[in-house]
Amino acid sequence: MxxxxxxxxxxxxxxxxxxxxxxxxxxxxxxxxxxxxxxxxxxxxxxxxxxxxxxxxxxxxxxxxxxxxxxxxxxxxxxxxxxxxxxxxxxxxxxxxxxxxxxxxxxxxxxxxxxxxxxxxxxxxxxxAKMGVAVIDTTHCIAYGGIQCDACYRACPLIGKAIYLEFRHSTFTNEHSELLPMVNAEVCTGCGMCERACVTAKPTIRVLPREKVLGSVGEHYIRSWKEGDESRILENGVSSSPRKDALDYLNDGGF
Ligand code: SF4
Ligand code: SF4
Ligand code: SF4
Incomplete structure (x- = not known):
């Protein structure tokens, strides 16, 4: 040290x-x-x-x-x-x-x-704390390369919350499961214990400033079509739902 x-x-x-x-x-x-x-x-x-x-x-x-x-x-x-x-x-x-x-x-x-x-x-x-956010280079992370490694996951003080492991059927052997580290940016504190523990020569998980890495949805953006939106549109005087028109358009083979 x-x-x-x-x-x-x-x-x-x-x-x-x-x-x-x-x-x-x-x-x-x-x-x-x-x-x-x-x-x-x-x-x-x-x-x-x-x-x-x-x-x-x-x-x-x-x-x-x-x-x-x-x-x-x-x-x-x-x-x-x-x-x-x-x-x-x-x-x-x-x-x-x-x-x-x-x-x-x-x-x-x-x-x-x-x-x-x-x-x-x-x-x-x-x-x-929000000192930064951990970002994984999935191209070079050996866990994404089919080798079992959970060093970052085990080092994380918020194990299972800031970093969690996702199971994926191995595309290499077609028999085993891969355990892939994933970061939850909402929980990650940016402490960097994962980066310190990473076993690759140059760390493939790195902590970067949140301002540099995270995007912003913006107030005007509607994430998805919510239940009730259709009736709300009709209540507001729109003659028919644009969603219905779109579905009909696709179903009618009009594309
Ligand atoms: S150097 Fe550290 S203690 Fe001093 S003002 Fe800056 S942040 Fe605060
Ligand atoms: S920076 Fe800290 S809190 Fe975030 S994933 Fe790495 S070890 Fe966990
Ligand atoms: S390790 Fe150092 S920087 Fe981190 S919380 Fe403790 S005093 Fe602050």
Missing amino acids: EKFNPERRKTILKWVSSAGALGVGAMVWSVCLKGANKADALRPPCAGSESEFLSSCIRCGLCVEACPYLTLKLATPSNGISAGTPYFEPRKIPCYMCKDIPCAKACPSGALDLKRVSKEGGEPNINE
Whole structure:
């Protein structure tokens, strides 16, 4: 496990203050704040959207110091993430989902806010964290290649909920069943324990920021035809149901 280096945070702060002393502090700091933000930077639990986080984190490093597993690191000016902000790399050290969430408790600015993991004013619950979402590369995952592997499934603290296994008749042997890991994005916390446990040389399950991965249905989209919709349309003065017309059209062989 990587050793925590308290000097690293001091070095960043020193670097910023010396830049200020040279009279270019404002310029350098603004470059660091706005600088290229690595698309896949994962933030500690209880952070909001990336833009909210960047505007509220004061780069104090207290969350990093509070993390007992040395999961969190402070970005340096060279690693493509807004300098001085905390992030983690699950393949190296995932978030171990401390029940008391010490990183968020230590945050003085509200960038990490326990309310974000508290349901309806209840107690904070780390299982409600949304640091990212696990995504499976089914082309290279060996379970999808016909080899039995459930390393990610077993590593998941929300086993059977965030990751579950789906049985599929083997298309390789035509005799056995395959157990395929699937992620439920609504439950996954983005802790990265699955990514850490993945047995492939480069992980085929990876945690990515939710904003980058998840789509949005949009308010105008109607998911499906619900029972009662037909009568609702007729009540609203439409002469006949478009669904009926469509069915008749198909049944009449009019395509
Ligand atoms: S929940 Fe625990 S392991 Fe995860 S980042 Fe916070 S302090 Fe570190
Ligand atoms: S404790 Fe809060 S303000 Fe300080 S670096 Fe961590 S997230 Fe940013
Ligand atoms: S990131 Fe992986 S281990 Fe963590 S909750 Fe999601 S599926 Fe489970």
